[in-house]
Amino acid sequence: MTVKHTGTRQPTSKDVAALAGVSQSTVSFVINGKSVVAEATRRRVEDAMRKLNYQPNAVARTLKTNRTNIIALFAEMNETFDANETTPYIDAIVKLARRHDYDVIINTTHDGSSALKRLAGKSICDAFILMDVRREDERIATAADLNMPVVLVGRPNNARGLDVVDFDAREAARLAVDELADTNHHHVAMVGYEMESDANEFQYANEFFSGARERAEQRGLTFNIVPRLVDGWTGIQRGADQLLQHADDRLGIIVRQPRPTEWLLRTLNERGLVPGRDLSVVSHCSDLSATSFQWPVTNVSTRPQDVAAQAVSILFERLSGKTDAPHCDLIEPTGITRRGTTVVWPE
Known part of the structure; x- marks a missing residue:
């Protein structure tokens, strides 16, 4: 017809x-x-x-x-946040929502609970996903009172009955240290947070640092976290001497997130050091980021698509009326991908 x-x-x-x-x-x-x-x-x-x-x-x-077919996604985007890390999560959530005939509106400010109340009060969305959840996050109490489906990406100290999805950062750190121990390194240095920031603010960061320290001790490697004196490339440049104090004795450096990884590689290049020849670099970042650098980096993937998929799956379970116990789901790392930045030292 x-x-x-x-x-x-x-x-x-x-x-x-x-x-x-x-x-x-x-x-x-x-x-x-x-x-x-x-x-x-x-x-x-x-x-x-x-x-x-x-x-x-x-x-x-x-x-x-009585449905808007809209999800509100809260994801902080400012000069201190790494867009290269956050964007894959956002992209995956938007694509997965479309499969359910839902659109996503994104709030990138840090308005806290006031933004939640404002959007919920306007009745323009059916559910919320909150990213970048802190251990003590003032949005949680408000979110728990909304009587709407809310999924948290990141673990607060008290989720107040809300569903939680996070990545197992402690296991990721263990894999990174094991990669260096298994390739006969003697020393591990880790790029830390900026001096003025609180590494304990986010559960995953705290677990990554503590997990790496514990594993290095178990494997008999010296371990040192080197904080960045200031943000940006300059912060890593200023801490380079401390990071590289064992560069002549089988050193491996572990770094989180795409931007600090790029800054580290630039600093090494400035000093004439080649990852995979003079020392090793292991990054905790997505596979896409790991292959985009000057030297493709050995990495433990953050699995952003899988974290996003679990968050969206739980959200639509709640939208369909499922009322079982709250989720607290940890996405496990799938292993480590060795690339050219790992030196395999002789025994």
Whole structure:
């Protein structure tokens, strides 16, 4: 059947029904996610919607279903945060939400609980994902009182019954140290946080540092965390002497996040040191970041797509009415990928 609409008239659900050969009520069931529609019929309706470039009326759908089909994602983005680390999580959440016919609005400010109250009060979203969750996060109490699905990415000291997804940073640190111990290194140096920041502010950072220290002690390696005196490349440059004090005796350096990894590699290049020849570098960052540097870096992946997928999965469980016990899910590292920045020293 050929359906025509002329002038500037927007296609309607009646046009979709005619093209798909179904009733308007069936089109409505598909739009609103009702499970009573056969899969073959659903595909036919969706194909007709695409051909006609039909967009359901969001206001009308909200009135019918009491749903906006919008998720609010809180992700801090400022000059001190590493966008190269955060962006893969955001990208994955947006793509996964679209598979459920949901859109994502992103709040990148640090307005805390006031932003949560503001968005919830406007009734423009159905659920929240909060990233960059601190151990003592003032947003948690507000989020727990919203009576809406909320998933936290990061572990607070008290989640107040909210669902939590995080990465097992302690195990990631152990893998990084084991890589250096297994390749016969003697010393481990770790690039720390900026001096004025609190490494204990985030649970994953605290566990990464403490996990690396514990593992180095177990494996008989000397261990030193070198804080950055200031933020940025300058911070690593100023701490380079301390980082490299054992550069002539089988040194391995562990670093977190893409930007500090890049700054470290630039500093080594300035000093004429080649990772994989003179010393080793292991980074805790995504695989995409690890392969983007001047020297592709041995890494333990942060698995951003898997963390995002678990957060979105839990969120839609809650949106569908599931009321089981709160999740506290740790995504395990899948291992370490050795690249050219690891020296394999003789025994």
